[in-house]
Each structure stands twice: as structure tokens, then as C-alpha cells.
Amino acid sequence: MLLQLEGIQKSYGGVKALRDGNLSVSAGEVHLLLGENGAGKSTLMKIVAGIVERDAGRMLWNGTEVSLRTPSEAAAIGIAMVHQESLLAPHLSVAENIFLGREERKAFGWVDRRSVVTQARRLIEQYQFPLDAEARVDRLSPAGRQLVEICRAIQHGSSLLIFDEPTSSLSDAETHQVFRIVRDLKARKMGIIYITHRMDELRAIGDRVTVLRDGNTVYTGDLGATSTEDLIRHMVGREVAAIYQREHLAPGETMLEVRDVSVRLSNLKNVSLTLRKGEITGMAGLIGAGRTELCRAIFGIDPVDSGEIFVNGEPAAIRTPRDAVKRGIALVTEDRQLSGLALRLPIAANVTMAKVDKICRFGFLDLGKQNREVTALGQKLRLKAASPAQLGGTLSGGNQQKVVIAKWLFGDARIFLFDEPTRGIDIGAKAEVFELMSELARNGAAILMVSSELPELLQVADRILVMRQGRLAGELPRGATQEEVMRLAVMDAAA
Amino acid sequence: MKLTQKLLPFLSLIALFVALSIASPYFLTANNLASVARQTAVFNTMALGMTIVIVSGGIDLSVGSILGLSGLIGTMALEKGYPIPVGILVGLLVGTLCGFANGLMAAKLRIPPFVVTLGTLGIFRGLALIFSNGLPVHRIPPGFSFLGEGNLLGVPFVVWLLVICAVAVHVVLEHTRLGRYAFSIGSNKVASIYAGIPVDFHVVAVYAIGGALTGLAGMIEASRLMTGQPTAGQGYELQAIAAVVIGGGSLNGGEGSVVGTLIGAFIMGLLSNGADLLNISNYWQQAIIGAVIILAVTLDELRKRRMA
Numbered sequence: 001m002l003l004q005l006e007g008i009q010k011s012y013g014g015v016k017a018l019r020d021g022n023l024s025v026s027a028g029e030v031h032l033l034l035g036e037n038g039a040g041k042s043t044l045m046k047i048v049a050g051i052v053e054r055d056a057g058r059m060l061w062n063g064t065e066v067s068l069r070t071p072s073e074a075a076a077i078g079i080a081m082v083h084q085e086s087l088l089a090p091h092l093s094v095a096e097n098i099f100l101g102r103e104e105r106k107a108f109g110w111v112d113r114r115s116v117v118t119q120a121r122r123l124i125e126q127y128q129f130p131l132d133a134e135a136r137v138d139r140l141s142p143a144g145r146q147l148v149e150i151c152r153a154i155q156h157g158s159s160l161l162i163f164d165e166p167t168s169s170l171s172d173a174e175t176h177q178v179f180r181i182v183r184d185l186k187a188r189k190m191g192i193i194y195i196t197h198r199m200d201e202l203r204a205i206g207d208r209v210t211v212l213r214d215g216n217t218v219y220t221g222d223l224g225a226t227s228t229e230d231l232i233r234h235m236v237g238r239e240v241a242a243i244y245q246r247e248h249l250a251p252g253e254t255m256l257e258v259r260d261v262s263v264r265l266s267n268l269k270n271v272s273l274t275l276r277k278g279e280i281t282g283m284a285g286l287i288g289a290g291r292t293e294l295c296r297a298i299f300g301i302d303p304v305d306s307g308e309i310f311v312n313g314e315p316a317a318i319r320t321p322r323d324a325v326k327r328g329i330a331l332v333t334e335d336r337q338l339s340g341l342a343l344r345l346p347i348a349a350n351v352t353m354a355k356v357d358k359i360c361r362f363g364f365l366d367l368g369k370q371n372r373e374v375t376a377l378g379q380k381l382r383l384k385a386a387s388p389a390q391l392g393g394t395l396s397g398g399n400q401q402k403v404v405i406a407k408w409l410f411g412d413a414r415i416f417l418f419d420e421p422t423r424g425i426d427i428g429a430k431a432e433v434f435e436l437m438s439e440l441a442r443n444g445a446a447i448l449m450v451s452s453e454l455p456e457l458l459q460v461a462d463r464i465l466v467m468r469q470g471r472l473a474g475e476l477p478r479g480a481t482q483e484e485v486m487r488l489a490v491m492d493a494a495a
Numbered sequence: 496m497k498l499t500q501k502l503l504p505f506l507s508l509i510a511l512f513v514a515l516s517i518a519s520p521y522f523l524t525a526n527n528l529a530s531v532a533r534q535t536a537v538f539n540t541m542a543l544g545m546t547i548v549i550v551s552g553g554i555d556l557s558v559g560s561i562l563g564l565s566g567l568i569g570t571m572a573l574e575k576g577y578p579i580p581v582g583i584l585v586g587l588l589v590g591t592l593c594g595f596a597n598g599l600m601a602a603k604l605r606i607p608p609f610v611v612t613l614g615t616l617g618i619f620r621g622l623a624l625i626f627s628n629g630l631p632v633h634r635i636p637p638g639f640s641f642l643g644e645g646n647l648l649g650v651p652f653v654v655w656l657l658v659i660c661a662v663a664v665h666v667v668l669e670h671t672r673l674g675r676y677a678f679s680i681g682s683n684k685v686a687s688i689y690a691g692i693p694v695d696f697h698v699v700a701v702y703a704i705g706g707a708l709t710g711l712a713g714m715i716e717a718s719r720l721m722t723g724q725p726t727a728g729q730g731y732e733l734q735a736i737a738a739v740v741i742g743g744g745s746l747n748g749g750e751g752s753v754v755g756t757l758i759g760a761f762i763m764g765l766l767s768n769g770a771d772l773l774n775i776s777n778y779w780q781q782a783i784i785g786a787v788i789i790l791a792v793t794l795d796e797l798r799k800r801r802m803a
Binding site: 299339342352363 | 670671672673675676678679682683685686687688689690691692693745749750
């Protein structure tokens with residue numbers, strides 16, 4: 001056995017990312033690693049590659065226990081990772097990138113450029129990659145960059161390679177190229193761990209499979225003996241953290257309609273949907289499926305290349321977030337600290353941000369009115385804060401989210417796009433956020449709720465749209481199961 | 496504890512004041528204090544404009560050149576025979592236009608304001624030298640000296656001006672939509688855009704206001720020297736930025752106040768005056784002021800880190 005992981009645990013600041021991670025890989029095997037967003041796949045692989053250290057558990061490499069503290073320690077014993085996002089230096093050549101940090105130095109620290117290029121050529125020829133050793137990396141396609149990453153990883157005789165969703169940004173032809181390389185490496189008796197979300201590509205390359213859920217290894221077996229249905233069943237079924245029941249009302253008229261919208265920048269293709277008054281429309285999908293990108297397109301952040309958006313039945317040319325806000329659309333972003341809240345400003349300034357005019361006369365602020373209204377709103381949302389003057393950055397995650405919601409309530413928004421509304425929020429506050437969303441719906445708002453937390457989505461949403469690779473993969477009614485959602489999220493509609 | 500730390504710049508100012516009163520018998524005289532007020536008026540006025548710019552997350556390195564250019568063109572108008580108030584307005588207008596250009600480029604070209612104003616630092620100075628042929632303007636009506644050197648009710652006229660400007664900028668920052676947006680943009684630009692704030696418009700406005708105040712400072716400087724120097728104001732940008740930063744303004748944006756900036760400018764003014772009175776060489780003054788800037792910002796950072 002090349003690599004064996006037993007009972008690996010890892011926490012990040014009190015949050016358990018891994019509880020019981022088990023995995024074994026032998027030479028000449030392609031081992032697939034599956035799991036929902038946040039199941040712990042990446043953390044487990046980072047531990048193998050020496051990027052993070054485990055808290056507990058055993059890692060055996062060729063039968064002896066090892067502890068890796070840095071990626072270079074991992075590289076030294078023959079473990080390398082092909083990263084999902086390119087970590088290359090774009091202005092350097094392919095050859096320079098392959099040997100970056102590992103150049104043979106001559107006297108006085110000079111780097112022998114010619115020998116670097118020669119070595120790179122030899123490596124590229126050996127694997128028959130379609131790569132020019134002297135090309136600049138920023139001129140390469142995503143697939144080309146992936147190849148450079150692979151070269152970097154295998155360059156000094158690694159015996160275990162980790163691929164983290166290598167095909168997520170590649171075309172079909174490029175995907176087949178990556179598959180060919182994976183098979184070739186396998187034939188050379190390397191061990192390969194391959195993280196993927198795409199059910200259609202699993203069987204093309206995998207030998208064995210391990211499924212992670214909530215930080216635990218829940219299944220390991222031969223791929224040939226496991227049905228796709230079983231895999232999905234193992235992936236879903238996460239424990240439900242908080243039970244939330246909401247009454248479901250008959251939806252009213254359509255408030256937002258997205259018709260056939262495509263965005264080249266973010267790879268959205270022909271997405272259509274409607275949001276109706278009083279309805280919470282859920283949106284599921286894997287990371288990178290285009291959910292955040294859809295919100296960005298509706299809100300006027302990314303330019304829409306084709307298709308139309310209608311607000312209250314009228315065509316709306318939304319080119320900037322300002323256009324969207326004017327039409328009563330609110331975006332509650334997934335990253336509060338970066339794009340939702342001004343951390344160094346008081347709560348009052350945050351809450352009034354989207355409609356300062358309400359507390360303004362001839363350009364002058366009515367601070368008394370501001371504090372009255374903000375205090376009243378804070379009480380309504382049960383915001384835990386000392387005063388409207390408290391700084392946004394000093395609040396807890398849940399209370400920060402309430403401030404963001406208060407901002408849009410104060411801004412008289414009617415159409416709400418919630419992107420991962422419960423991220424980084426504790427369980428108690430989650431229920432309060434759901435209650436707020438229900439209240440909004442009851443009062444006639446239309447809501448899109450994007451979430452990677454399937455149980456939450458199934459509890460809160462009136463119906464669920466599923467996205468996959470930039471397209472709408474399907475719609476499920478209320479009462480759908482996690483399996484049904486996951487099937488749409490990972491499989492081709494044809495399959 | 497939080498309050499004493501917030502008061503730290505103010506307490507330093509008082510301590511400096513007391514120390515100088517003890518160290519030099521000439522310090523606490525009406526003449527000297529009036530001279531300090533006049534000396535710092537130019538920096539103070541510029542620093543007020545810089546405060547709004549820095550609060551909005553920007554920076555203006557070109558204020559020294561704006562000061563020179565507006566002082567020059569203002570005095571050129573006086574030389575042509577225009578009445579004194581018109582000449583002062585011309586100077587203000589030139590400053591406003593310079594700030595407007597800075598803001599427009601910072602907002603629309605999407606290059607960092609540091610780079611934009613580094614460029615215009617050269618451009619505005621070059622324009623001043625081109626317009627004047629490198630020669631100062633001397634033929635100025637004597638009445639113009641009142642702006643920088645005159646007294647009103649026994650107090651230097653510039654002090655009245657400074658008080659008016661300070662109150663106005665304070666009101667703008669704390670009590671108007673414009674000021675609120677400046678804080679908002681400076682604290683989180685992305686969130687401001689997403690909240691529908693017309694960010695570009697307000698960035699331009701902020702730089703234009705900063706430019707107007709710098710234009711006024713340029714006219715005060717010209718009045719004190721009774722010349723329009725094309726080279727006036729060289730290096731002043733550092734003084735203005737330092738005043739804001741010593742007073743608790745953050746170069747990351749979203750923080751800063753008029754009171755803080757005034758204290759910062761007076762600390763630097765007193766240091767410079769005290770060094771003169773105590774016969775400390777000009778060379779040392781520069782080094783001392785530099786050290787004070789680092790000290791003040793370090794203390795402020797420590798305070799913020801403890802709060803976070």
C-alpha cells in the first residue's frame with residue numbers, strides 16, 4: 001500500500017473539518033474522492049500534501065508513519081498535488097514554472113536557463129504533452145496550465161499525484177487529454193487521488209472510490225461494484241443541524257424573470273427562471289456551477305451577453321448594481337466581510353447605506369431620525385448590539401448578517417438574492433435568519449436562496465432549482481429529497 | 496481606556512505646548528503664537544481637504560503642486576488688475592479644477608490614486624513653471640497681504656478662515672450625504688457599489704473639494720509671501736498627509752476626522768516652531784517630524800489591533 005490514512009482529524013478554529021478521514025491508495029491505482037461541498041475532501045488532501053497538519057490520526061507512507069509539515073517535505077518523499085486554481089507565475093515560461101524554486105544553481109546563484117529548458121523539453125517529450133517549453137504561461141489555455149501543473153508535480157519522480165477537480169474549467173476535448181495523461185501515469189505505476197464532482201467522468205478513469213461526508217469517510221469500495229445511485233446516497237444525508245418549519249403560501253405574481261440569460265465572463269448558458277411574490281426559490285448546485293455568477297448577472301455586476309431580465313413584468317436594463325438597487329433588487333453576498341458590510345463603520349451607517357436619501361434633507365443627514373429608525377429596525381430583527389454607533393466589524397457573524405438584511409429592508413428592496421445566507425453563522429442565528437426570510441416572503445418579497453446546505457434548502461425553500469456547469473439542470477418541487485437534488489447537481493440530464 | 500487612547504493625539508499636543516512654554520520664554524508670547532497660527536494655516540487648510548480624500552480611501556500626492564499652480568494663477572489674475580476677491584476665487588477655482596481632474600482619472604481610468612496624483616504632481620508643477628516661465632509674480636496689490644497677515648478683532652484673519660473651513664469640512668463629513676458616502680466608499684468600496692451608491696461621482700466630488708481647499712491654501716501662501724511662486728508648496732503633500740495620519744486618519748480609508756487632523760497639523764507646527772525657538776537645526780527638524788509620523792501611526796495601529 002502506497003498511502004494509508006487512518007482516523008485523520010482536523011479543526012479550523014473550533015470548526016471540525018475532518019472527524020474520521022480514512023483512505024488508502026496503492027501504486028498504479030486511480031482512487032476517486034467524492035463528497036459534497038464542505039465534506040472535507042480538500043482538507044484531507046491538504047494534509048496528504050503537507051499544506052496543513054493533522055490534529056490526530058495516522059498517515060502511513062509505504063508502511064511507515066510520516067508527518068509532513070510543508071509541501072516541500074511532501075515533495076521530497078514523492079507526493080505532489082495538482083491544484084485546482086493555477087498557482088503558476090504567469091509571466092514566466094513553461095520551463096521556468098516547471099522548475100520554479102527547484103532550479104539547479106551554479107556559482108553565485110546564477111540559474112542555467114538553457115539546462116532548465118532542456119530538462120523541461122525532455123519531460124514534456126517523455127509524456128508527449130502538447131506544450132512548448134519556452135511559451136509564456138499567461139498565453140496558455142486553462143488546459144495548458146493544468147499540464148504545466150502536472151509537469152511540475154511529476155518533475156522529480158513523484159509516486160503519488162493528487163488531482164483536485166482537474167477538469168472543472170476544461171472543455172470536453174481538454175478533459176479527454178487529462179484522462180489520457182492520468183491513464184498514462186497509472187500505467188507507470190503511480191498512485192493517483194482524483195477529486196471530482198462529475199459523475200459522468202468517474203467511470204472513465206477510476207478504479208476505487210472513497211466518499212466523505214461531514215468529515216467522515218462513509219464509504220470505500222471498487223468503483224465497478226458501486227452504482228451511481230449508491231454513491232449519491234453516500235454523499236448526501238448529512239445530519240440536519242436545525243429543524244426549521246415554515247408555512248408555505250401560494251405564490252403571487254412574478255416579480256423577477258430571467259429569460260435565456262448567458263454570460264460569457266462566468267460561463268452562464270441560457271439560464272431562465274422566475275421569482276414570485278411571497279415565494280422562496282431555492283437554488284442548489286456544486287461550487288462552480290454558476291449560482292453566485294447568476295446572482296452577479298442579475299444584480300448588474302457581470303455583463304449579460306444575451307437574454308433579458310424583467311422586473312415586475314417590465315424589461316429592465318440592469319448594467320450596474322445601482323440599476324438593480326433602483327429596481328428594488330437586493331444582493332446579500334456570500335462574503336459579508338468583503339462585499340456586504342463596511343466593517344469600520346457603525347451599524348447605522350451600514351444600515352442606511354443603500355438609501356441614505358431617506359434620512360436626508362437637502363443633502364444633510366438627520367442623525368436623530370437615522371438613529372431612531374436604525375434602532376427600531378434593530379429591535380425588529382433582534383439585533384444584538386450596544387447601539388447604532390457600534391462598529392460593524394465588532395459584531396458576530398449572525399448579527400452582521402442581520403445588519404446586511406436590515407440594510408436592504410431600510411433600502412425598500414422587494415426582490416432578494418441571498419447567496420449562502422447562513423455561511424459562518426451559528427445554529428441559533430441560522431434559525432433567526434430563516435425566520436427573517438420567511439417574514440420577508442410573507443410581506444410580499446420574492447426571494448432567491450442560494451445554498452450549499454441541502455438540508456437547510458429543503459426545509460426553507462418552496463421549490464428548488466438546480467444548477468450544473470453554468471446551466472439550469474432542473475427544478476424540483478417542495479418535498480424533494482437530497483438524493484434527487486444531488487442527482488441533478490452531478491449528472492448529465494441525459495444520463 | 497479607549498477614551499484616553501482616542502485622546503492621545505490631543506494630550507500629546509497639550510504636553511508639547513506645556514513643554515515648549517517651559518523650555519522657551521519666547522514661546523508663550525502673542526507674537527509667537529500668532530506666527531504659529533499663520534504658519535500652520537496653510538498646512539491646516541490643505542490637510543482639511545486631504546482628510547476628506549483619505550476618508551474616502553484615496554490619497555492626493557499632488558497637493559503641493561496644486562498649491563503652487565493655484566497661488567500662481569491667482570496672483571497672475573491680481574497682476575492683471577482683477578480685484579482681490581476675484582483673484583482669490585480664481586485660485587480656488589484652479590485648485591478645484593485640479594482636484595476634479597485627479598478625481599476623474601482616479602474614478603474613470605481605474606488606476607490607483609497614488610499613481611494618478613503622482614503623475615499630476617509633475618503635471619501641475621510643470622504647468623505652473625510653463626505659465627510663469629519659471630519667474631515669480633511680484634506686482635500684487637498691497638491689500639492682498641491681509642489674507643495671510645492681517646488681523647480681525649485681534650486674531651489673525653487666517654485663524655478665522657481656518658475655523659470656518661474646519662467647521663464646514665466637519666459638517667460635510669459628519670452631517671451630509673456626501674460625507675457619509677465618503678466614509679462608506681473608503682471603508683468598503685465593493686459594498687458601496689453593491690448598495691447602489693454612485694461611487695465615481697462622489698470620488699470626483701471628494702477630490703474636487705480637496706483641490707478647492709488646497710487652492711485656498713495656495714492663496715494664503717501667496718499672500719504671506721506676497722509673491723506668486725511657481726515652485727511654492729514643494730513637499731507640502733507630506734505635511735498634509737502626515738497631519739491627517741497623526742490625527743487618526745487611516746490610509747486604508749474609512750477613518751479620519753477634522754479634529755484629529757487639526758491636532759495633527761498643530762503638533763507638526765509646534766514641533767517646527769519649538770525647534771526654531773530652541774535653535775535646533777532645520778536638518779534635525781525634518782528627521783524629528785518623520786519620527787513623529789511613524790510613532791503616531793504605530794500607536795494608532797496598536798490601539799486598533801487591541802480593539803479588533
